[in-house]
Amino acid sequence: MAKVVFTPNIQRHVVCPEAAAAGGSVREVLDNAFASNPQARPYVLDDQAVLRRHMTIFVDGRAIRDRTRLSDPVTENSTIYVFQALSGG
Amino acid sequence: MNDTILVSTRKGLFWVGRKNGNWEIDQVDFLGDNVSLTLTDPRSGHHFVALDHGHFGVKMHRSTPTGWEAIAAPAYPPKPEGLEENDMWGRPLAWSTARIWALQAGGTDEPGVIWCGTLPGGLFRSTDHGDSWEMIRPLWDHPKRKQWMGGGADLPGIHSILVDPRNSKRVWIAVSTGGIWFTEDAGASWTQRGDGMRAEYVAPELTHDPIAQDVHCMAQCPAAPHRMWVQHHNGIFVSSDEGRTFNEITGVEPSTFGFPVVVHPRDPDTAWFVPEIKDEKRIPRDGRLVVTRTRDGGESFDILTKGLPQQHAYDVVYRHALTLDATGDRLAFGSTTGGLWVSEDQGDHWSNITCTLPPIYAVRFV
Numbered sequence: 001m002a003k004v005v006f007t008p009n010i011q012r013h014v015v016c017p018e019a020a021a022a023g024g025s026v027r028e029v030l031d032n033a034f035a036s037n038p039q040a041r042p043y044v045l046d047d048q049a050v051l052r053r054h055m056t057i058f059v060d061g062r063a064i065r066d067r068t069r070l071s072d073p074v075t076e077n078s079t080i081y082v083f084q085a086l087s088g089g
Numbered sequence: 090m091n092d093t094i095l096v097s098t099r100k101g102l103f104w105v106g107r108k109n110g111n112w113e114i115d116q117v118d119f120l121g122d123n124v125s126l127t128l129t130d131p132r133s134g135h136h137f138v139a140l141d142h143g144h145f146g147v148k149m150h151r152s153t154p155t156g157w158e159a160i161a162a163p164a165y166p167p168k169p170e171g172l173e174e175n176d177m178w179g180r181p182l183a184w185s186t187a188r189i190w191a192l193q194a195g196g197t198d199e200p201g202v203i204w205c206g207t208l209p210g211g212l213f214r215s216t217d218h219g220d221s222w223e224m225i226r227p228l229w230d231h232p233k234r235k236q237w238m239g240g241g242a243d244l245p246g247i248h249s250i251l252v253d254p255r256n257s258k259r260v261w262i263a264v265s266t267g268g269i270w271f272t273e274d275a276g277a278s279w280t281q282r283g284d285g286m287r288a289e290y291v292a293p294e295l296t297h298d299p300i301a302q303d304v305h306c307m308a309q310c311p312a313a314p315h316r317m318w319v320q321h322h323n324g325i326f327v328s329s330d331e332g333r334t335f336n337e338i339t340g341v342e343p344s345t346f347g348f349p350v351v352v353h354p355r356d357p358d359t360a361w362f363v364p365e366i367k368d369e370k371r372i373p374r375d376g377r378l379v380v381t382r383t384r385d386g387g388e389s390f391d392i393l394t395k396g397l398p399q400q401h402a403y404d405v406v407y408r409h410a411l412t413l414d415a416t417g418d419r420l421a422f423g424s425t426t427g428g429l430w431v432s433e434d435q436g437d438h439w440s441n442i443t444c445t446l447p448p449i450y451a452v453r454f455v
Binding site: 014046050052055084085 | 142143144145146148159162164165166167168183184185186
């Protein structure tokens with residue numbers, strides 16, 4: 001299962017512990033991670049389940065390209081970092 | 090008399106209380122967070138607070154006996170696949186709550202009902218004290234909704250919601266920019282209102298088009314709901330027929346530009362405004378912060394200055410940052426430069442509570 005790590009900045013608002021979740025894409029992994037922590041989902045994704053404008057996600061050190069469908073591939077050994085961007089806020 | 094004020098600021102929610110005749114900051118919640126608006130529901134006693142976490146989106150919390158609890162924020166429905174809808178700038182319009190800009194309790198006969206207006210123009214209704222929200226689709230799907238435009242913000246938004254005290258199914262909303270809309274079936278159908286308003290900032294063909302009107306704030310007299318006051322982008326307008334038609338009030342010094350308006354709870358002819366130099370400057374004229382008050386339906390206005398800074402004051406008072414208590418005697422307002430003032434005598438005299446708060450977005454008596 002992929003490892004998902006959330007930015008410390010989000011922890012002030014909602015508990016987001018590191019998670020292990022299955023899936024072949026960022027979308028699948030996040031859906032599974034949020035299934036056990038639904039309160040955290042709207043902090044990362046907007047009403048259309050699109051990555052919030054000032055959030056960013058890295059998979060194995062690379063920023064994802066598909067911020068809408070979150071289709072970037074993930075492997076069993078991937079590490080996903082959910083960060084806030086430096087912009088906005 | 091209301092002895093507590095909730096002050097929503099860029100950096101937290103401040104509780105201001107009156108003790109022994111003095112107003113003081115009692116408590117700060119959500120320190121460091123962007124608090125855009127509060128509502129105190131007079132039926133349940135709940136306080137609601139809207140937060141804008143920027144990176145992390147818009148959130149809502151509700152008071153409990155021991156603190157605050159996170160509740161659902163209004164969320165837009167899934168955008169249909171393939172639907173292309175752009176904002177006035179040609180950018181794709183995100184169906185997502187960008188700001189909570191209006192919170193209003195429903196009628197006394199419908200406990201639990203809360204109305205919520207948002208950017209980019211969605212109106213929501215909760216029937217369970219904010220546990221869940223339902224978008225009012227007939228308004229969002231109204232073909233004319235797509236003609237709404239941004240004003241001060243890039244996106245259109247609903248900032249004023251008035252529930253008829255005689256019939257809770259009758260609701261008026263005001264949009265910046267999109268004029269006034271009315272339902273008499275709790276949102277199932279909507280009609281445009283607001284004939285007689287005038288827009289200076291559009292092509293001449295659209296000057297009197299009700300949908301082109303940039304209403305900054307709309308207020309209704311609870312004891313005389315037919316009377317409505319509007320602070321508009323380029324003037325002050327008043328209606329005596331539930332918003333069907335408006336008359337413009339002209340010749341008001343120092344200005345008819347501003348954002349907020351409040352109306353006395355029992356006297357529909359008494360209303361207060363905070364004027365600014367229009368529109369490209371948006372600061373008090375001559376650096377003098379004043380409140381204007383009419384007691385005769387707009388025939389004349391008092392310029393209220395006692396206790397307010399009269400030199401080098403550049404305070405802007407946003408549309409939700411002026412408030413009136415249930416007696417109609419106490420007023421409070423807050424400014425973008427962190428000033429907070431209270432009057433106990435309908436604005437004749439003002440007391441400064443603080444000048445050092447973060448930028449103030451909303452002021453509400455509890």
